[in-house]
Each structure stands twice: as C-alpha cells, then as structure tokens.
Amino acid sequence: MERGFAGCVLFRNAASNIVFEAHYSSDIKDKPNQANMIKQYNTELLNVARMLPVTFSGTLNALIDWSGMTEEELAGAASISEKTIQRLRNAEPDNVTIETVVQLSIGMQLPPVLSTCLLKASGKSFMMTEQHIMYQFLLNTCYTKSIHECNDMLEAQNLKQLGRQNRIT
Incomplete structure (x- = not known):
C-alpha cells in the first residue's frame, strides 16, 4: 500500500449485504488541495x-x-414542531430526550463532532441498546441524509422512528 493512502472497508461478515467504504485518494495532483480542504474543515x-x-x-x-x-x-x-424548537432555544429544558437531540442533529446535518457536543450539552448519553446503537450509526455515518431516509433505516431494523409519524408514503 502506498504511503499517504488510507482505505477502509467495514463489513459484518462475508455474507453481509451491507458494506461501507471510505477512501482517501493519494493522487499526487490532488494531495495538496485535499490536505488543505481537510485541514480547513477540521x-x-x-x-x-x-x-x-x-x-x-x-x-x-x-x-x-x-x-x-x-x-x-x-x-x-x-x-x-417550531414551538418545541423555540422552547428548547429559549429555556433550559429539563426533559429533552435523546431522540430530540438525534432529530435536531440530523435536521441540521451536524458532523459527528458537533452532534456529540449537542448530546453532551443535553446531559444525555447513549445506552447499549439496539435503538441507541442505531442512533449512533445515523449520527456518525448518515448525518447528511434526511430525517425521512434515517427513519426508513430505523423502520428496516424494526426500530422506533424519529419525530412526527405523519409521513407521506
């Protein structure tokens, strides 16, 4: 493997239909630009x-x-609801749920670093449950997707969906 190239393939087992890949290109022409973009983003x-x-x-x-x-x-x-957002912005909530934090993070398409900050500020933390593991998966890998796409993934796992359930299907 070339120096400066990182590749990652994650999968549960060889028979799994789910494969995640992350690639960092080592093309010498793009290297300075990519490195600069990553540095600026971080x-x-x-x-x-x-x-x-x-x-x-x-x-x-x-x-x-x-x-x-x-x-x-x-x-x-x-x-x-807008009223809920206004209430959360204007007063310290004593009952904000982890689901609300996940919904807000997905809604704003927060990068994982920032969704972690919002979660920490809420005083909540993920537990070792299937639902919470899926929430972490959504925040870490699907944060650029819509709430509807995330709910489709939750539904496919037979897990409770996020937000108002008045989706048009």
Whole structure:
C-alpha cells in the first residue's frame, strides 16, 4: 500500500449485504488541495466546538446559527414542531430526550463532532441498546441524509422512528 493512502472497508461478515467504504485518494495532483480542504474543515469544526456554550439551549442556538437554518426549516428537517424548537432555544429544558437531540442533529446535518457536543450539552448519553446503537450509526455515518431516509433505516431494523409519524408514503 502506498504511503499517504488510507482505505477502509467495514463489513459484518462475508455474507453481509451491507458494506461501507471510505477512501482517501493519494493522487499526487490532488494531495495538496485535499490536505488543505481537510485541514480547513477540521479547523472550522474545532473553532465551532470551542465556542459552544455549556448549556443545551446555548449550544442549540449556536449550532442553529452555524447551520444557517431558520426555525421553520429546522422544524421540517428534524420533524419537530417550531414551538418545541423555540422552547428548547429559549429555556433550559429539563426533559429533552435523546431522540430530540438525534432529530435536531440530523435536521441540521451536524458532523459527528458537533452532534456529540449537542448530546453532551443535553446531559444525555447513549445506552447499549439496539435503538441507541442505531442512533449512533445515523449520527456518525448518515448525518447528511434526511430525517425521512434515517427513519426508513430505523423502520428496516424494526426500530422506533424519529419525530412526527405523519409521513407521506
């Protein structure tokens, strides 16, 4: 294997129909540009994470601002009511659920580093359950997908879907 090339193939077993691949190109022409893009991306995430407040509402406000979304857009993307988003932004919730945190993270398409920050600010943590393992999977690998695509994956695993269940099918 060439130096500077990283490849990764994850699969459960040889008979599995699910295969995940991550590739880092070592093409010499793209190397400086890719390295610079990765550095800029990581620097931006680090800067955002460093400026996040310790409170849930403060962290949520900062991440909504960073995402550039309106409350209305986030409500649709996260399958959460605007009133709930406003309540979460304006007062420290004592009953925010892990499902709400996952919905907000997916709705804003937060990179895993930032969804981890929001989860930490909520005071919640994942447990070793099939549902929570799937939530972690969604936040780590499917954060650029829509809430509907994530719900389709949850449904395929016979797990509870996220958000309002008034989807048009």
